Amino acid sequence: MRRSRRGVAWATLLAAACERPAALDPPVAAAAPAFGDPRRPFGEPSEDGPPWPLEPPPHDGERFTWMTAALPDWSHCNAASDRYRMQEILSGGVVLFDADGDGDLDLFCNTGGRWPDTPTRSLGATEQPQHALFRNDGAFRFAEIAAAAGVQLSAGAFAVGATAGDYDGDGDEDLYVTGDRRSWLYRNEGARDGVPRFVECAAELGLAAEGLLATSAAFLDADRDGRLDLYVAGYVAYDDARNERLRCGEATSGVRDYCSPKEFEGTQDRFFRQEADGRFRECAREVGLLVPEPLAKNGKGLGVVAADVDDDGDCDLFVANDGCPNLLFLNDGRGRFAEEGLVRGCALSSEGRSRAGMGTEAADYDGDGDLDLFVTNLDLESNGLFRNDGSAFFEDDAGPCGLAAQDGGTVGFGTLFLDADHDGDLDLAVANGHVVRHAWRTRGTLTLHQHDQLFENRDGGRFELLPPERAGAFFAVRNVARGAAAGDLDGDGDLDLVFARSGDRPVVLRNNHAERAGRADALLLDLVGAPAVRAAIGTRAWLTADGRTQVAEVKGGASYASRSDRRLHFALPAGGRATLRLRWPDGTAQEAGELAAGHCWRVVQGRAPEVVATLR
Numbered sequence: 001m002r003r004s005r006r007g008v009a010w011a012t013l014l015a016a017a018c019e020r021p022a023a024l025d026p027p028v029a030a031a032a033p034a035f036g037d038p039r040r041p042f043g044e045p046s047e048d049g050p051p052w053p054l055e056p057p058p059h060d061g062e063r064f065t066w067m068t069a070a071l072p073d074w075s076h077c078n079a080a081s082d083r084y085r086m087q088e089i090l091s092g093g094v095v096l097f098d099a100d101g102d103g104d105l106d107l108f109c110n111t112g113g114r115w116p117d118t119p120t121r122s123l124g125a126t127e128q129p130q131h132a133l134f135r136n137d138g139a140f141r142f143a144e145i146a147a148a149a150g151v152q153l154s155a156g157a158f159a160v161g162a163t164a165g166d167y168d169g170d171g172d173e174d175l176y177v178t179g180d181r182r183s184w185l186y187r188n189e190g191a192r193d194g195v196p197r198f199v200e201c202a203a204e205l206g207l208a209a210e211g212l213l214a215t216s217a218a219f220l221d222a223d224r225d226g227r228l229d230l231y232v233a234g235y236v237a238y239d240d241a242r243n244e245r246l247r248c249g250e251a252t253s254g255v256r257d258y259c260s261p262k263e264f265e266g267t268q269d270r271f272f273r274q275e276a277d278g279r280f281r282e283c284a285r286e287v288g289l290l291v292p293e294p295l296a297k298n299g300k301g302l303g304v305v306a307a308d309v310d311d312d313g314d315c316d317l318f319v320a321n322d323g324c325p326n327l328l329f330l331n332d333g334r335g336r337f338a339e340e341g342l343v344r345g346c347a348l349s350s351e352g353r354s355r356a357g358m359g360t361e362a363a364d365y366d367g368d369g370d371l372d373l374f375v376t377n378l379d380l381e382s383n384g385l386f387r388n389d390g391s392a393f394f395e396d397d398a399g400p401c402g403l404a405a406q407d408g409g410t411v412g413f414g415t416l417f418l419d420a421d422h423d424g425d426l427d428l429a430v431a432n433g434h435v436v437r438h439a440w441r442t443r444g445t446l447t448l449h450q451h452d453q454l455f456e457n458r459d460g461g462r463f464e465l466l467p468p469e470r471a472g473a474f475f476a477v478r479n480v481a482r483g484a485a486a487g488d489l490d491g492d493g494d495l496d497l498v499f500a501r502s503g504d505r506p507v508v509l510r511n512n513h514a515e516r517a518g519r520a521d522a523l524l525l526d527l528v529g530a531p532a533v534r535a536a537i538g539t540r541a542w543l544t545a546d547g548r549t550q551v552a553e554v555k556g557g558a559s560y561a562s563r564s565d566r567r568l569h570f571a572l573p574a575g576g577r578a579t580l581r582l583r584w585p586d587g588t589a590q591e592a593g594e595l596a597a598g599h600c601w602r603v604v605q606g607r608a609p610e611v612v613a614t615l616r
Helices: 008-019 240-246 514-516
Strands: 064-066 094-097 104-108 132-136 140-146 160-163 174-180 185-190 195-200 214-220 231-235 272-275 280-282 301-307 316-321 328-330 335-340 359-363 372-375 384-388 394-396 412-416 426-432 453-460 460-465 481-487 497-500 507-511 522-528 540-545 548-553 568-570 577-585 589-596 597-605 610-614
Touching: 094 160, 094 497, 104 394, 160 214, 174 214, 231 301, 301 359, 316 359, 335 522, 359 412, 412 497, 426 481, 426 497, 522 577, 548 568
Parallel strands: 214 301, 412 481, 522 597
Antiparallel strands: 064 507, 094 104, 104 132, 132 140, 160 174, 174 185, 185 195, 214 231, 231 272, 272 280, 301 316, 316 328, 328 335, 359 372, 372 384, 384 394, 412 426, 426 453, 453 460, 481 497, 497 507, 522 568, 540 548, 540 577, 577 589, 597 610
């Protein structure tokens, strides 16, 4: 067994966990304008730091190409103002799902919103900012249909993130949008004339999460009753009047900026269990998901992933907390949880300190058959890469795996593992952007706008940061990125990327692997539970080819305030055939037989696989 933290004294761990972080604002007296004005021309140099290319031309051989003309003209609105409300720096999620049921991936991006006192110059328009639902019309052309589909933000509301899941089991995915003091559930009623119809019903079903500054959310079937439940991460008990009194930054640097989360108490996350009548009941205390003292008011959740980290057949929950220990809730198989993050080694850094956890991911990056955990953190902290030893005890291997030395100046949010180069192991993408508006003036060489990152997995678990010449010209551009998601947008068998940017247009990146290879050397798995939950969240797949087995799981949540395509992606070696074994959420095992590359396969529980699409 790998080294464990089980022998470290709990008192020491708790003291380090609740330690007050260093001040955000080194003393520099300067001022800078607000960020995120949607009227700013796309890519124009920002006044918060050094300029960047407007739209850099693609490099020969780049892995991802920025599809600048893919989306209609729409920008996220963070409502940044001189009031420095904390919600402004949190908002920006993306969801990849088949909204209209036509077999390809559509794209949802939530806006933030506006405040009653927000100057219209900060919005670029007088009307209420709205979400965007981009229908995929093929060949990287998308049409914006949010208003026609009924996915709209009410006046005075402010949204943070989003996720998706087929909560009612009718075969189409519904959309859940998190926000400040309330959240929204848009039930998918199916499509007519190419436009999906959504009906907002959160309050009716008990999912409004009123009073909570909600960030990320994850659907899962916690008690394996065939119905999806919902975990919603809450951030802090933000108070506008207190924020105004604090005027963070002014006393130390002379420049006002966003407050650190240390200035506000944390909030308890919420867990909604779906009852037999389709309504939801909040029952976090009942099922063991309330954080015990002394950490109860230090849980400041930003990222959550639902996955079976201890490989016992049920969905566990991992929560990335900002400035406080991360939480690992292990499921007993009946929908009751025990929090074991500290003793299991994934709550703190290798030095025993809490970090500013934001986004999170669970996947088998080292190919040993179990799910490892990744957490993005603040600048001057390393991101956390928690390697699973096979028995759900973890050690932070960011240093040995080469990540610690390559991310010290970034502030990570959305993140995901994906096999970008189709070599059979998982690479890593990270969306970056600071939370201090005047970072360039108050934190030395660091900037608000930062480069997003693509790390290539080398030798089964050591990561190399790819330069823009290899990753793609977009990675030379500085952004205030938040959400990130992956999915095969053009049906060619490789995974494309989408980044949500605060106060700016979303970014769509085409993976060029299939174009270079000249063939689709991968397969997609669309798993459907029956009679278990149709969304198949928690289903684990083992795909074996040429003596090598890849492991993947249908997860709930992950990244930050976002969700990737729920279908599983596997690259295959020469020969292009593999055998598939499945374990469904109700514990049923299935030998699914032999599958060929170049197709999207649908496997309904208990039935033989069938081809539903040929990858181009």
